[in-house]
Amino acid sequence: DTVTVPVSAKTGKGVEDVLEMILLVAEVADVKCIPEGNARGIIIDSRMDKAVGPLATLVVKDGILRPGDYVVAGSASGRVKALINEYGKRIKEAHPSDPVQIIGFDEVPDVHSVVYAVENLDTSRSLAEYAKNKAQKEKSVTTRHHIRLEEFLSTTGNSDEKKDLNVILKADSFGTVEALKQALAKLENNDVRIEVVHSGIGSVNSSDVMLASASDAVIMGFKVKPDAQARKLAEVEGVQIKVYEIIFNLIDDLKKALEGLLEPEEVDEVIGHGHIKQLFRISKVGTIAGVQVDDGHVLKKGRMRVYRKNEEIADVAIEVLKHYKDDASRVDAPMECGIKALGFDDFQEEDQLEFHSKKSVKRTIDFTE
Incomplete structure (x- = not known):
């Protein structure tokens, strides 16, 4: 159900009601943010400005964004040179729910893409390059159709x-x-x-x-x-x-x-990749893998293949998925998470992970010649 509120920007009628309804819906839907750590946001507008170059407007969803942070949004990457608030003034940091403009991307990012703050410039560039290559591959797949x-x-x-x-x-x-x-x-x-x-x-x-x-x-x-x-x-x-x-x-x-x-078949869909950065061995619990999600996402209800030196050594279900100390049903790249596998503890640092899940695909018929 969607809440509707009569409102007028001209007279100001209903503005207070809208704000109250936003707070109410957020409370009922349990919408929360992560107030600290690396920032994450959604781009709502982007353009090429003649004076400053690529300019992106975003709303911060998690963490704190500061000038000097390295960021990536799809195939666009860079370093935040300046943050500008809704009043056109430069600010030193942006918090969750703050609308802000970013100067510093190397190209104009796509609207609706997710912005992530990462550790360094090499990481932002490598993630942007991966996103660019993935988009090219997906584009090439659409032009190919083999028999099924x-x-x-x-x-x-x-x-x-x-x-x-x-x-x-x-x-x-x-x-x-x-x-x-x-x-x-x-x-x-x-x-x-x-x-x-x-x-x-x-x-x-x-x-x-x-x-x-x-x-x-x-x-x-x-x-x-x-x-x-x-x-x-x-x-x-x-x-x-x-x-x-x-x-x-x-x-x-x-x-x-x-x-x-x-x-229609139930296909195994690859939804993301990652690698193990650190291992935590906890008595009475087992081995928890500290994982960097490199692309895509990981689901608690999904599975993962473990590769060591390009050879698959295990294909296991995910028993526990955590983001920081909180249980999570899904963690997106490039965030970090903790994973405990069901019935498998033989992890090593730098093991490569491929996350996948089952998806029912409806029968499709290609009528093109």
């Missing part, structure tokens, strides 16, 4: 010619690969032909993803997982990787795809 099991029959269903479903098979042994090939051969019919473009043993790697992209194939793995580089490359190339532990499920998904009956 959910769409196979639907995208070609009106044609009388025989359809080809290209598949790349990876398994844990040669015997399993041959058994899968024989099982796939039995699924072929007069309308559909399954073409095994490539097969092999071992984890799904970058070469498999590039081959799948070139041949418009689906990668299907049995008792193997994609490595970290293959996961990232698959996102960029728009290639689907399906991993199975039970051979019946693999065959059943293929049958449903060929019959056009595959239900």
Whole structure:
């Protein structure tokens, strides 16, 4: 429900009522801020000023913002040269809920982007560069569309010619690969032909993803997982990787795809990355990992993959998520947090973390030629 209050800026009628309602809604919704520490804010306006360069207007949400702080907002970064309040006067610090203009960005940041104060200029530049590269990758993904099991029959269903479903098979042994090939051969019919473009043993790697992209194939793995580089490359190339532990499920998904009956899938979505800065071992509690969230966010109800020297060593559920001393349901980059994993304590400093969660994706059909 939304509170509505009659108000007139011309006569001033209702202004006091609006302020009271803001306080009431904030109290009911338990809207709170973190009054100290690194600042975080939301940009509400930005422009290129002929006199001072990129100029951003923001509302501080958490922490204290001061001249000299290093900041990042999406692909824009810099150092705060000056803070200007709503009266056009320079101020020494801005607190939560304060509207303020920032001079010091290297480019005009996007409106609605989140501003974070970070430790140093290198951190702000690296985060901005990462955001810029991520945006370019997402843009490139929108121009690529490879076949998915959910769409196979639907995208070609009106044609009388025989359809080809290209598949790349990876398994844990040669015997399993041959058994899968024989099982796939039995699924072929007069309308559909399954073409095994490539097969092999071992984890799904970058070469498999590039081959799948070139041949418009689906990668299907049995008792193997994609490595970290293959996961990232698959996102960029728009290639689907399906991993199975039970051979019946693999065959059943293929049958449903060929019959056009595959239900919307529950996909594993990567939502952020981070690394472990420090470990805290607490008796009767276990190991708490002090984590720097590098990009995206981490959810308490999510999971995380732990990588050491680019190799996945664990995929665990998150049991406890804290921001400072408070329990948190979500922590966004570039903030720090404490994480306790469910049933896993073998962390090391500088371990790389990939946060992910399950998301139900509705069936979509691409009608473009």
